[in-house]
Amino acid sequence: MTYLILGLALWVGAHMFKRVAPGPRARIGDPGKGLIAVLLVGSVILMIVGYRAAPYIPVWEPPSVLRHVNNLLMVVAFYVYGVGATKGLLSARLRHPQLTGFTIWAGAHLLVNGDLAAMILFGGLLVWALAEIALINRSQPWQRPEVVSIKGDLVALIVGLILMSIAAGVHIWLGVNPFGG
Template identity: 25%
Template sequence: MIGWGAYFLAFVVFFLTHSIPVRPVVKSRLVTVLGPRGFTAAYSALSIGVLALVIVAAGSAPYVGLWEWAPWQNNVTLTVMFLVCVIAALALGRPNPLSFGGSNNDRFDPAHAGLIGWMRHPLLVALFLWAFGHMIPNGNLAHVILFVAFGSFALFGMRIIDRRKKRILGNGEWARLADTKRQITVTGNGLIRIAIAVAVYALLLSLHGPVIGVEPLL
C-alpha cells in the first residue's frame, strides 16, 4: 500500500503530461518531428499509460469509505461506458479543428459536422462520462478524488481549449467553424465505427476483471 504522497505525485505527473505536450510551441515542434498522426498516437499512448499509473495509485492508496456499494451502481457504469465507447469511436480520426486529436482538419465542414455538431470536444465529454460513471460504484475517498479530478479536468479543459483555439484561429474563423449544424446522418462509416465501439466495449468488459481486478458484470 502506498501513501497519499505517492498518490498525489501520480496526479502531478498526469497533469504535467497532459498540459505541456499540447502547448502550441511544444506541440508544433513535436508534430514537426513525429507528424500529425505520430503525435496523436504518441500522445494517446502517453495519456493511457499515465492514466493507468494514476488508477493503480488510487487502488493502492489508504482506504477511506464514503458510501456503500450497491448492485444498481454497476448498471450506471455499464450504461455510461457504452456511451463512452460510441463517442470515442465516432470522434477518433475525424476532422475537428475545434478541439484536440482531429485528423485532416482542413476537410472540416461546419454544415456536415457529424458528432462535432453536438459536442465540440467529444473526447473530453467521453472522459467526463468515464469519470462520472466510475465514481458511482467507487465510494472511497481516493477514487472519488480521482474521478472528480478527471471530470473537472475534462470540463475545464473544454473552456481552455476554446480560448486557445480562438487565439490561434482568430475569433472570426473560430465562430465560423463553431457554427455547426446538429444532424443525425446514418453512413456506412458511422455504422462501422459503432460496430467497433461495440467490439471495444465487449473487450473492455472481458479485460476489466483480469486487468483492473474488478468484475463489472457481477
C-alpha cells in the same frame, strides 16, 4: 496515494502543457510529441499502481442499481469517444467527442466507486477533461466537420461496443467484475 496523485498530476500537466504554454510546446516541435507520449504512458502507469496500492477509505456506499447506470453510461462513453474519429452525424453537433466521452467515463466511474482513491482518480480526471474543454473553447474557434454520415455513427457504436467488451475483460482479469457478481 502518492503515486496516484503524481500520476494524475503528470497526466494533467502533459495534456495541459500545449494549452497553458503554447510557446514552449511549439519550440520543442515534433520530438516533443514523443516526450509527451512517454510522460502520458508514465502517468497511466503511476495512476494504476497508485490506485491499486491505495488504502480503501470509504466515502460513500453506492447503491447497487448504479452499476447498471454505469454500464449504460460506458456504452455511451465509448460510442461518443469514437464518434470523433469516425465522423458520424454526432461529430457535427458535438465539438469535443473524445473529451466528452472521457467525461462520461469518469463521471460514471464516480457513480460506482465510493472510496477516496476513486474520488481522487476519477474526480481528478473528470475535472481535467472539463478544464481541457473550457481551455480549447476559449482559445480556438470550432470548425464543424463538413463530411459526416450515419455510417460513422454505426462504426463508432460497433467499435465502442468492442472496446467496452475489451475494457470489461480487463476489469474481470484484474478481479473487478463490472457486471456484478
